[in-house]
Amino acid sequence: MIELKNVTKYFKTDGQKKYILKNVTLTIPSGVNLGIVGRNGAGKSTLLRMLGGIDFPTVGTITSPNSFSWPMGLAGGFQGSMTGRQNVKFVCRIYGKREEELQEVIEHVREFAEIGDYFDMPIKLYSSGMKSRLSFGLSLAFDFDYLIIDETLSVGDENFKKKAKDALMKKIERSNVLLVSHSMADLRKICDAGILIDDGKIFYYEEIDDAINAYHNINIAKTKKNGVASSAIYCSDGKCFDNINDAASFYKIRPMSIIQALNENNGSNVYLKKVFWRDGQNKLPFQNWENVVAMETLISSDGVIFENALEAAFFYMERFPKKNIGKMHVAEVMQHENGFSKTLNVKFYYLSEYQ
Template identity: 75%
Template sequence: MIELKNVTKFYKTGAGKQYVLNNVTQTIPSHTNVGILGRNGAGKSTLLRMLGGIDFPNSGIIHSKNSFSWPMGLAGGFQGSMTGRQNVKFVCRIYGKSDHEINEAIEAVKEFSELGSYFDMPIKIYSSGMKSRLSFGLSLFFDFDYLIIDETLSVGDKNFQVKSKAALRKKIQNCNVLLVSHSMPVLQELCDAGIVVNDAKMHYFDDIKDAIAMYDDINKQRK
């Protein structure tokens, strides 16, 4: 379960405060795969980071006893001067993995990410897609209560996308997912419930189809 109590999140801009959420109270039930929808700039990724404890509200509280992965579509936690291999080893050590487990992780992530020789090159020369593939592969090696995914499933060619979805389907048999995506078929396939972020409010729906319907209505109104 994830609880939000009087949560407000904003950024200061030249035109004043830009609100992502404004005094939102909501409970997200346990054991639920949740899709997050909203127009560009609505704050989907910011909400995702806050739910996972990576970003924080300006006021209010977000509480959960669950463990969360890092955002699989983002790679802000990687060290740019280190290689993919070194980053995998570094993250594994942070999470207390043994030398044997670290070696297993290195081989698994290298194979899954399909980075080839780039796996032993500094991450700062990677494209955003390459970083996402490394992040995705590394996340699959750990056991979290929630996987946090920010558009990662659209990374790479069609074969890699198929492989990623298959790996994710297998993984979420034993965990849940918080997923930001613009692909309605992917959301319907992987998510039970949905959240729509709009006008600094967070609308929760027990059925992902209802969330998609609201999102469609918002887009129609703004055309």
């Protein structure tokens, strides 16, 4: 449980008070993975730090019997003239690790961070990525009631990102999470409940989808008020997304699939069997793809529709030049019963059969 009592937080800029919270009282129940949403500058990160006891209210109190991590991936607390190994030892001693535990943590962080000989060199010689790797590995070496995550779900190159995210997801199975993220897909995947912070006020929602939808509604209203076109995308299953990329990420398809639905098929996505529409447009009834040529028009397992196999091949050749696929690749794949390309990890269907 985390309890806020009459909490006010502000910063002074140019002699003016910039309020993050104004006299907020709220109880966040135990056992909840909490997502924090709000517009840029609303104070999400400041609220996150206060909930975790890293920052403090100007007025009021925030109390909890739980333990909190430092923000995942944050490297600002390292001492630059000390080595990576020495910094890890220092943190272990702060948290009361016994000697045998200390050695286990050091070895875990050394292996996980994958920074080689730099582990025994001063931190001031590290790149920002190396510092983040060290901090991320160190964060995972401790058990906390709550993990504090401010955007950073993983760090490093693609291989390390997968390793880090997999390790983090395992950690989340044993801890609760306080997460700030612009990725609605990550929030939905990880969080149960949500907090919307807006104009110095906090709104708590027992369902993360309700928090996300409330955030979208505020975002849309303010962009319209400022004369800016909204990029929000609505779906017939009741979900709302900031933009096409967020929607595509959530449904695990390519953005092109949703663009095709919006621009070419009255919003109907035949792969998902859902209808999408832009903010300000009306929802239309679902319809199948028009002008289908039997045994020629294709649909891929990432949702994109192609007039023929050659068009599909050129699409993937452009996006994955390192795959070195030929222009006949998709045509050859379609000659096999399953229509699956191991090279692209994509399955192709004739759209006339898929419908």
